[in-house]
Every structure is written in C-alpha cells, then in structure tokens.
Amino acid sequence: MAGSITDILKNPESIKVSGSLWIESNGQPFFGPGPVELLERIEATGSISMAAKEMKMSYKKAWELVNNLNAQMANPVVIPQAGGEKGGGSTITPEAVKLIQYHRQMRERFASFLEAETARLKK
C-alpha cells in the first residue's frame, strides 16, 4: 500500500519480520530452540551422544546444555547413566516433556506474531 515501509525498500517482496524467542532464568537464556530439539532427540535415541551426532553438535556442547538445564530445574529433565548395558544412556523426565510442549505452543504464538508483523509491514 502507498506509504508503507516496503515502498522505500529495494526488494519489497523479499521482506519479512523475523525473530528469536527463549526463556530466561537468572537473567540468562536457558531454554531456546536448541535445547528443545536436543531433548526431543535424547528422548528418541536414549542417548546424549547420539542426539548430539544427529544435530551435528559436539558432545561437549550437548552435555553442557543438558547440565545447564538440569541445574535450572527443581528436578532434572535428563537422567544420565554412565555405564551399564550398552554402555549407558539417558532418559528424559516428565518435566522435560512438559517443557517441550510448552515451548512448542509458545513458538506457535510467536510465529503468529511474526506473521502479523510482516503483514503489517506491507500495508
């Protein structure tokens, strides 16, 4: 529409509003898109190392994410076991499932917000 922001851009059709969303605790981010996917893959594979490999993330980083998550929660979201049959593994707790679900819903609302902002930009 006349008078919109897109009018003053060189490539009006390729424009959109984008963003990122996360949950902070103690002033620092602890639960964004990365940890969500990691938890989901730990649930699927039963292993931190396999989940990390699937995401092409170093085991170290994955382990740090898990550790940080557990530290912020009243009860752990991942139960790791070093040693045992097949060398060990990790399982996620009901709290983790709850977190994942919540984040997914939140992201849907955020996606709507972004779409609305992108639409607004053009009119």
Added chain:
Amino acid sequence: MAGSITDILKNPESIKVSGSLWIESNGQPFFGPGPVELLERIEATGSISMAAKEMKMSYKKAWELVNNLNAQMANPVVIPQAGGEKGGGSTITPEAVKLIQYHRQMRERFASFLEAETARLKK
C-alpha cells in the same frame, strides 16, 4: 499457580520470556536494534565516526552497517559527505526517520507480547 511451568523451576521468580526482533530482506537481517541506535546517533551528531565512538563501535563496523542499509533501500538512509567544512559529515534522510519510527513501534508491540508470554508462564 499449581501446574504451571514455574513450578518445576529452581528459581521461579527470576523467570521471564525474552527475545529479539529484526527485519529481514533477501533472507538476511538488515535492520535490528543496532542499526536503529546508530541511525539515531548519526542524526544527533551529524557524523558516522562520532556516532560509532559513542556506541563504542569501530568506525569500520558502523560504516559497514550504513553501507548495508543503503544497499537495501530504494533511496539511501544516510547521505555521507567526505570533505567539506569540518571535514565532512553525514545526515539521515526522511526514509531513515520513517524506519526508526516504525521499528520503535514494532518493538513496543513485541515488548507487550513478551510480557504477555511471561505472565502466561506463571499461571
């Protein structure tokens, strides 16, 4: 409230939803909080180098931001003059003012969204 996400966190009172917002063109971010502040300071000081210094940003980076902005717009947002009285300087165009205003309003709406999400988290 019982059953909320905050119940399963170690520090429920310090939790909040946070995020970042920007405008993309051609798939890459070109207008976020940094450029906004830079444009505002160029307007105030009449100089890219002074604006950069105020933000403790290298002149190089500031110049790159300005260049990138100008490249994405149908008409430049910053008019630079090398040489002249006092060595030169830069002014911003009405298009720049429009962009700044729009981004400010957008950020206010985003702040409301984040507050609503933070509130939702706790109930």
Added chain:
DNA sequence: AATCGTTATATCTTTGAAAATATAACGATA
C-alpha cells in the same frame, strides 16, 4: 595550496568461541 576532520578502504592483529582430540570413569552383562 594548506588545513581540517571526515569518509572510504585495505591490511594486519587479536581474541574468543567452537571444534577436535584425548582420556578417565562408569556399571550391567557375559
């Protein structure tokens, strides 16, 4: 033409984060 502080650009250096590598500890199973 000499001066000024700025814009414009190239090049070198730093440095901090990510990745890669290595190694130890673990515990059920056979």
Added chain:
DNA sequence: TATCGTTATATTTTCAAAGATATAACGATT
C-alpha cells in the same frame, strides 16, 4: 574380570569475527 558404548572432563587446535592500525580521498574554508 574383560568388554562395551556411554557419560564426564580436560586439553589442544582451529578459525572466523572483531578490533586495531594505517593510509588515501574528499571538498569547503582560509
């Protein structure tokens, strides 16, 4: 007790982004 693949942790290496530095070009004013 030997094996397995995992968790747990430290150390080293790599690499790209940021920063620092240097230099040229610019043009109104004097």
